[in-house]
Amino acid sequence: MKYASRKFIDLIQGAASKWANWDPPKKIAVGDYGLIDNKTGEFEWEGNIYRPHFQEQLKSSNGVQSVLNVAFEADLQFDGRKRAAVLVMHEPRYSSLPNDERIIELLKSMPDILKGKFIVTEVISCAAYMMHLSEKKAYSISATLKANVPVAPPATAGGAVGFAWSLETTNGVSRQGSDPAAKYVPLYRLKQPRSKFWLWPYGHRGDEKNDDPIDRWEDVEPPWDPLDDEGEEDEIYDAEMHGDFGVFNDGYPE
Template identity: 30%
Template structure:
């Protein structure tokens, strides 16, 4: 059995820096969410949000003068279309193929071919008209660092929202997949076209731009040492002591299952002990 979601999320994690893919962009991850990654499904399990009214109690315990409602999320301007590919994928000029149904591809908002190499699974994520939605920079994370309940958890400081998204996970066979974003035949929205009918092709549009196919996840630096015995732990500089979130699941084989070969032969003992300790501690909190 192919665990498509697990493999796709892991491939996107390897292809980006500090970003994680959402297999179901229509079920959005919101800015300010905090929680942990499920090691079995790779989904981000949300335990709460820093903008929830009840979160203010935790914030008041470390800083009674800071109110989250005074620092709402910010929305950046629309960016160019994003195309994220894992290894084993090549981008080519669009060609729908001789057997494609007649479409007006000249009006496409996006069109491209992706060639997948054989022997391994590869993934593509296309994000149409993305906008970065994020907590205010250099004002929020430094305060949140002092909250002890965040130990072992991840926080989502930013999310990419978009008008349209296309996800594809290859079949380990050599293949070429064409995708295009066309004007809808009904109404004034957009719709995706592809020459593939694979179960691992997922596409959608959102005229309101609320879909979230990609998000950042960060966690507190696990350890800050005192300079001298007896000295208090120093307050962090803005955003300095947050690092890219480490999801914690095992390296995966081509079908999305844990790969026992990696753990037995390749992973250093120190890395394995640290990973399992962090994952175990995060599962016992809250």
């Protein structure tokens, strides 16, 4: 499927208001900025707003490690009426930009670089992931993530937890990865400052004192037109382009 990545990303974004990373081993970090490739839907990295002394401001919360033999197991069914996207993350970890004035001041100090760019404000990473983009037919898949350790805690078991995916399907497009030493990034959030953000002082005097810093951002919407089931942009009907304008008389075309 030529536009599988864009279709998968579009479905996830529509459901979660977050962007899927079609290549989770590729690193995406909080504070990255860039644009979205219209054909693939993937984030095109240009830089990161952070200087070293800002790194300690990141907030993060860690998931609880599972040491059971089966960490995840599911049977998924697709009715075939339209394509569906599935994203599973094990041991998700969340990081985000701090919601304070220092970030606002940092962005305002670099308008020549950041104006018109999208900024990664949230990242969800994990130790194992599975992606699946369904076909337009009815079928089912079985997905299992197994932990390669006994039930005892890793410290007493004498080694780190390892994972392995088992995916039973010959349909659709699937991707998966499992490595406790890796940091996969299947999901992230893109925002951009609202248009008046770049005005000085900020729209009108007093605006900066009366609003919350988070209200100065807006979610990034997909840069493509609505997609069909193959990930192609639906052609928007243009009456003028098709010559469907006639001379009307009393409400009826001549």
